[in-house]
Amino acid sequence: MARIRDMWQTWRKHRARRESLAEGLLENFPGVVMLTDAYGVILRINPGCEQHSGHPAEALLGRRITCLDVDPLHGDISHALAHCVARRQPWQGVLLCRRADGRLSHQDAVFQPLAAGTGEGLRLLVTLHDVTELRQRALHDHTLLERLQGTLSRLPGVVFQLRQDARGGLDFLYFSDGLRTLADLSSHSVMDHADALLERVHSEDREALEASLAQSAVSLEPWVLEFRIDTPGGLRWLEGRASPTRRGDGTTLWDGLLLCITSRKQEEQHTQRLVSTDMLTGVLNRRAFFDFGEAVRAHAARQGRSVPLAMLDLDHFKRINDAYGHSVGDLALQAFAMTCRDCLRPYDIFARLGGEEFVVMLVDTAPEDAWNVLDRLRAAVEAIELDVADTRLRITVSLGQAVLPPEGSLDLALSQADQALYRAKHEGRNRLAVSPGYPRVGENECQ
Numbered sequence: 001m002a003r004i005r006d007m008w009q010t011w012r013k014h015r016a017r018r019e020s021l022a023e024g025l026l027e028n029f030p031g032v033v034m035l036t037d038a039y040g041v042i043l044r045i046n047p048g049c050e051q052h053s054g055h056p057a058e059a060l061l062g063r064r065i066t067c068l069d070v071d072p073l074h075g076d077i078s079h080a081l082a083h084c085v086a087r088r089q090p091w092q093g094v095l096l097c098r099r100a101d102g103r104l105s106h107q108d109a110v111f112q113p114l115a116a117g118t119g120e121g122l123r124l125l126v127t128l129h130d131v132t133e134l135r136q137r138a139l140h141d142h143t144l145l146e147r148l149q150g151t152l153s154r155l156p157g158v159v160f161q162l163r164q165d166a167r168g169g170l171d172f173l174y175f176s177d178g179l180r181t182l183a184d185l186s187s188h189s190v191m192d193h194a195d196a197l198l199e200r201v202h203s204e205d206r207e208a209l210e211a212s213l214a215q216s217a218v219s220l221e222p223w224v225l226e227f228r229i230d231t232p233g234g235l236r237w238l239e240g241r242a243s244p245t246r247r248g249d250g251t252t253l254w255d256g257l258l259l260c261i262t263s264r265k266q267e268e269q270h271t272q273r274l275v276s277t278d279m280l281t282g283v284l285n286r287r288a289f290f291d292f293g294e295a296v297r298a299h300a301a302r303q304g305r306s307v308p309l310a311m312l313d314l315d316h317f318k319r320i321n322d323a324y325g326h327s328v329g330d331l332a333l334q335a336f337a338m339t340c341r342d343c344l345r346p347y348d349i350f351a352r353l354g355g356e357e358f359v360v361m362l363v364d365t366a367p368e369d370a371w372n373v374l375d376r377l378r379a380a381v382e383a384i385e386l387d388v389a390d391t392r393l394r395i396t397v398s399l400g401q402a403v404l405p406p407e408g409s410l411d412l413a414l415s416q417a418d419q420a421l422y423r424a425k426h427e428g429r430n431r432l433a434v435s436p437g438y439p440r441v442g443e444n445e446c447q
């Protein structure tokens with residue numbers, strides 16, 4: 001009997017403690033707390049409940065909690081109650097509630113069934129936390145983000161964020177939608193695997209890309225590069241610009257933009273071709289010769305090599321003009337230029353300096369091998385036959401050969417070639433003469 005009395009007292013103590021805990025929770029909870037029975041009839045509320053719902057305590061106590069719902073009969077509160085009662089498990093979700101003044105609010109709600117003692121009915125502890133403002137802010141942020149994404153996808157380029165880790169590994173954290181149009185790649189494939197895009201960079205531009213990124217990562221100067229990518233639709237030119245920032249963990253982040261500049265590049269190349277081409281013959285003009293020639297000279301000088309070159313002048317060209325007219329002279333010039341171009345390698349420089357005077361620079365050719373190349377060219381010109389006014393017109397060319405040494409100047413070498421050309425003319429034309437001091441390998445065999 002005493003044992004039963006002890007158990008009874010222990011149970012009452014537990015219950016008192018539980019109730020005082022619930023009491024404390026009710027008083028101090030910053031949101032709304034309600035205690036209901038299994039039917040949802042409100043038994044107790046905390047002070048916050050009056051404040052948040054706008055209903056005085058006497059208007060709530062004894063009523064069903066569903067009165068707070070926008071749809072009291074079939075709304076979410078009915079479902080929450082049914083769930084807790086049937087399963088004896090908590091329900092959590094966001095409810096749309098109506099305040100006493102008619103305003104709607106979003107409440108983050110938990111319906112917690114309380115363990116019932118023997119003979120006690122099920123009770124539910126309901127806590128509501130007003131998240132209306134939070135949801136509005138999230139909605140606002142979401143709308144803003146959608147608008148921003150719309151703007152990004154309509155930009156005439158692709159926005160990206162690139163990360164380089166402390167060991168130099170690259171990965172893309174973001175790519176806007178236009179990547180499909182720009183590079184025939186989906187943003188996701190590139191974000192999963194940066195190489196999907198990096199491998200498309202044209203082989204001749206990869207080194208420049210790596211070097212420019214490395215330099216920007218070290219100096220934290222903006223990255224700017226024009227480079228080509230190979231796509232299934234063909235070669236495309238891109239312009240990349242990005243601003244780097246270094247983060248505390250040693251990684252570098254670039255926020256940047258990729259623009260397609262293929263048509264601009266094509267126009268530039270077209271203009272470049274126009275300004276560097278001789279209109280009559282289609283070969284390089286004087287200006288382009290000095291640009292390219294200077295680049296060849298600088299490259300050979302760095303490697304300590306000499307470059308053979310020659311001046312060429314058609315023989316008695318004035319007679320052709322005088323006998324057949326200027327247009328036939330033009331035809332002869334075109335045939336001559338085409339023949340010379342065909343005799344040379346694509347990277348040799350052949351240009352028209354003016355009138356019937358041309359120049360050739362033999363790139364990557366040893367001076368002692370130049371004689372044979374130039375004499376083959378002379379012979380090819382001699383073999384040209386032009387059918388003009390019932391006659392077969394033939395032309396010949398004289399050549400003056402010189403060498404541009406690693407430390408020499410292009411102008412000086414040209415003037416030496418010009419002197420040699422004068423000698424070739426003087427010695428009878430249709431021949432090749434060399435400037436003094438030039439290696440004479442093969443000269444005797446050909447003359």
Ligand SMILES: Nc1nc2c(ncn2[C@@H]2O[C@H](COP(=O)(O)OP(=O)(O)OP(=O)(O)O)[C@@H](O)[C@H]2O)c(=O)[nH]1
Nearest residue numbers: 313314315316317318319321326329330355356425
């Ligand atoms: N048809 C044509 N003739 C040109 C052009 N440019 C220069 N000429 C002519 O080329 C001729 C060059 O004559 P010259 O400098 O006396 O030389 P040449 O008659 O070839 O005599 P040599 O060089 O001594 O063998 C001139 O009659 C120029 O008018 C051109 O674009 N078209």
